[in-house]
Amino acid sequence: MPVQYAGILKEHDAVRHRAGLFDLSHMAQFWLSGDMVARWADTLTINAVATMKPLQARYNIFCNEGGGAHDDTIFYRLEHGWLLVVNAANAEKMWKLLNDRLPESGVELENRHGRGALVAIQGPRSVEILKPHVDVDIAALRYYFCTEARVNGIPAIVARTGYTGEDGFELFIDSLDAPEIWNALLRDHRAEGLEPCGLGARDVLRLEAGMPLYGHELTEAITPVQAGLKWALKLEKPEFVGKEALKEQLDIDRYSRIAGLVMEGRAPAREGYQVWHDGRIVGSIRSGSIAPSYGNRSVATALVAPEAAEIGTRLEVEIRGKNHEATVVPLPFYKRAKS
Amino acid sequence: MAPGEDLLFSKEHEWVRLEGESATIGITDYAQNALGDIVYVELPKVGATIAQFGNVGVIESVKAVSDLFTPISGEVVEVNAALDGDPAAVNREPYGAGWLLKIRPSNPDEVKSLLSLAEYEKIATD
Numbered sequence: 001m002p003v004q005y006a007g008i009l010k011e012h013d014a015v016r017h018r019a020g021l022f023d024l025s026h027m028a029q030f031w032l033s034g035d036m037v038a039r040w041a042d043t044l045t046i047n048a049v050a051t052m053k054p055l056q057a058r059y060n061i062f063c064n065e066g067g068g069a070h071d072d073t074i075f076y077r078l079e080h081g082w083l084l085v086v087n088a089a090n091a092e093k094m095w096k097l098l099n100d101r102l103p104e105s106g107v108e109l110e111n112r113h114g115r116g117a118l119v120a121i122q123g124p125r126s127v128e129i130l131k132p133h134v135d136v137d138i139a140a141l142r143y144y145f146c147t148e149a150r151v152n153g154i155p156a157i158v159a160r161t162g163y164t165g166e167d168g169f170e171l172f173i174d175s176l177d178a179p180e181i182w183n184a185l186l187r188d189h190r191a192e193g194l195e196p197c198g199l200g201a202r203d204v205l206r207l208e209a210g211m212p213l214y215g216h217e218l219t220e221a222i223t224p225v226q227a228g229l230k231w232a233l234k235l236e237k238p239e240f241v242g243k244e245a246l247k248e249q250l251d252i253d254r255y256s257r258i259a260g261l262v263m264e265g266r267a268p269a270r271e272g273y274q275v276w277h278d279g280r281i282v283g284s285i286r287s288g289s290i291a292p293s294y295g296n297r298s299v300a301t302a303l304v305a306p307e308a309a310e311i312g313t314r315l316e317v318e319i320r321g322k323n324h325e326a327t328v329v330p331l332p333f334y335k336r337a338k339s
Numbered sequence: 340m341a342p343g344e345d346l347l348f349s350k351e352h353e354w355v356r357l358e359g360e361s362a363t364i365g366i367t368d369y370a371q372n373a374l375g376d377i378v379y380v381e382l383p384k385v386g387a388t389i390a391q392f393g394n395v396g397v398i399e400s401v402k403a404v405s406d407l408f409t410p411i412s413g414e415v416v417e418v419n420a421a422l423d424g425d426p427a428a429v430n431r432e433p434y435g436a437g438w439l440l441k442i443r444p445s446n447p448d449e450v451k452s453l454l455s456l457a458e459y460e461k462i463a464t465d
Contacts, residue, residue: 290378
């Protein structure tokens with residue numbers, strides 16, 4: 001997947017107003033099967049796995065004992081097993097982690113990294129563009145649900161998930177079939193505005209949508225609680241790795257946390273830039289970009305001390321030795337209108 | 340005349356247009372294309388003295404920060420204030436509305452070290 005095809009802003013515009021096509025085959029797909037998968041996975045993750053309905057998808061995070069994130073992932077519950085999609089950069093770590101903790105029986109793992117391709121179509125025209133290619137009614141597929149289907153006759157898992165803040169679908173297919181589907185969709189729908197999109201546009205889209213990127217808002221040292229992902233934390237689960245640390249972090253409530261920043265001027269706030277409040281450094285930028293869907297303002301996420309994270313707080317971001325004013329705003333920066 | 344034929348170029352992908360006492364400086368079409376969507380330009384202050392090939396500012400695209408160098412020495416007499424609101428002008432018209440700064444050159448001999456369009460294109464496309 002390149003950083004860009006036609007240009008980051010042009011691709012961003014296609015996804016927000018028409019549709020974009022992403023090749024996400026670098027992400028790792030693991031196939032989990034056996035009657036113990038849900039109970040076992042529930043001991044390793046912060047969100048609930050066992051309560052997932054058939055054909056449901058759910059965002060989930062594997063944490064370390066300290067509550068930091070090994071990876072953020074999505075589980076897809078199919079008829080005969082579970083598809084687990086992990087970040088490419090964490091593929092080896094996660095494969096090892098799962099194998100190290102494998103129970104004696106009831107769970108089988110298959111690593112499809114490199115064989116399983118992933119093509120995503122994202123944007124308001126996704127349904128109308130994809131519909132004629134799929135042998136099931138994708139318009140009826142609910143958000144965060146999936147189904148087995150054929151796309152141009154090719155077996156696929158079709159999921160209504162994505163990482164852009166728009167409606168859309170992710171197509172899990174065999175890598176040998178991927179070029180055919182990619183080329184067919186672009187050939188048939190480029191005239192309707194479907195654009196191939198790269199990593200650059202994807203990063204801007206997800207940042208605007210307030211979605212964390214592993215290595216930025218979530219790391220082995222930044223917990224889901226700090227990243228504002230409390231909604232995914234199910235403390236009612238009896239036990240799971242990291243539970244005690246996360247519960248304590250919530251109880252004490254003194255943790256540095258991810259805040260959304262809007263810069264006063266247009267200067268981009270880049271990862272690592274220091275954040276100041278009342279004359280002292282209170283944190284640093286984790287992600288930043290110009291946000292076309294937020295009035296072309298310069299926006300960022302920063303990990304800051306709790307007193308600096310209140311909405312409306314005036315902060316300063318140090319850019320090349322000079323402090324630039326910024327204000328803490330609620331995340332996400334962008335939320336699509338309900339259709 | 341093809342775009343750029345009236346200009347002189349540096350190996351660092353800047354151009355200069357000499358007009359009497361003043362020299363206008365920008366970045367080349369090749370450079371803007373390589374940078375991608377330009378979202379921010381930081382320029383020196385009017386009155387600042389700048390040295391040939393010195394770092395005089397930054398140009399930022401969505402993904403990257405790049406240093407801006409000056410092809411010749413002089414005193415800054417004007418910067419393109421319109422780029423504050425419309426940095427994409429550098430992408431659209433790198434040799435026109437996307438100019439960056441104007442200086443009063445302090446050493447006329449320096450232009451001898453610069454390149455013609457043909458010489459620059461050979462370097463840029465290698």
